[in-house]
Amino acid sequence: MKKTVPIVLLILVAVGAMSVGSSQIDGFWSVLINPGSNEIVWQIRFPRVMAALIVGAALGIAGLMAQGACNNAVAEPAILGTAAGASFGAVIGIATGLVQVGSLGALACGTAGALLATSITFRLAAFRGALSSFTLIIVGIAVSAIFTSLVGITSAVLNRADARSILFWSLGSLALVTNENLIGIIITTLVGGIVAWSIAPKLDRLSLGDQSAFHLGVNVSRVRFFALISLSLLAGGAVSTVGVIAFIGLAAPHIARFIYGPSHRALTIQSAFVGALIVLVADTLSRTIAQPNELPIGLATALIGAPILIALVTVKNNVWRTQ
């Protein structure tokens, strides 16, 4: 019963999200049970709702991988350079004319960029020996800043049409997602999610510190490597499809942890659920509350996620202890 509540809630919110928008849909329920019967519902709202669910889930698990692998409460794709690296990869692909925004090629470039940037962060942070959480965050912020600058410079030398398209995408938006775009991100999210699920018990042990995890039989560097692959696939796929959506990677795992406890295997599912729910609600609000205008989704995700996170941290603060 307890396990089915989140699924039912997600389905109800998804159906609600498909029913609202700037156009009134007559006979919504009959349209809903006849896939393809209405262009607005099935060609515009459906891919958008699905993208919100998948991107939210991907970012939720990506945040969990970042926090688990670094054993750090503030680690997330945006802080480790993963998101900026994904943007850079996708923009380079688009700038060189090899790929188009939202295509499978852009997704591959984004994932490669995410992997590159995150690898640089981890490698530099461990340059002087053991991986220090503090160094990791500082280096991650610096690497992120470098890749963000490179994205800006690359965008500046592009022709106007490509630059506008990149600007719109880089602010984070699900408005341009089509059914065809979903295939790539479903693949990256599934593969990234499976990798995350498989290393989850080892991340539980890694929370005791590298030395104690090693004593319990964990190959620490190998687990971090797979967490890095998972993180890059998940965040790279999400960012290259819909742009950078801040805050989900940080908030979703924490909210899930406060509700369900710290076990990483359960959290792989629960972070995905929380992330999907926040992004879906945020996207639905961002396209409906200021019609006909559309708000950047990042504003809504922060407005929804931040108060929940603050409330949980201030009320129940034994879930993550920082030293």
Place this chain on the structure above:
Amino acid sequence: MITIDEITIVIDGREIIYDYSEQIPAGSITVIVGPNGCGKSTLLAAIAGDIAPDKGTITIDDLHPILTSPLELSRIRAMAVQNQSFTLGFTVRQIIEMAGDADLVIEQLALGEIVDRLVTTLSGGEAQRVAIAQAIAQNTSVLLLDEPFAAQDIYSRGRIIQLLKELAEEGKTIVVVAHSSESELSWADKVIKQFH
């Protein structure tokens, strides 16, 4: 049996351990004792496979810790580190079960009252007992404990020592690092004070 053969360990240009050899027999309790910074925790970490000696070799039952996979190594030696930190809010039982069966060691170390508490809420002494319990639950032939009595009261200290004696009688090889203030060492089969 743990065999330490002419090891030298240099950290940050300083020779912590120099040309040191020792044999630690199976089914015994060995205590490494000495003041802060003398290298006793370094020696324990080398036995555990955490650090590689710059010269010489260490073997546990013919296995070289630094050449053995972490998983295989975790089946022959367990270690409780000093000042174990717990960042995530697992329960005491969950932490012990990461290593193996929890029920027996919970009873042996009288952890029943705190078994459902989150480890993030434990005192230093309680956290240390949980770390020791986890290492014992790993059920390995070699058990390494780094300053297990540092934050324990006399009652808890006695209980831990009694359990270590029972485990040694069962054939386990136990190596304990203790501070030089640890004066009463009659429970140890062997005391190591110098490793130069």
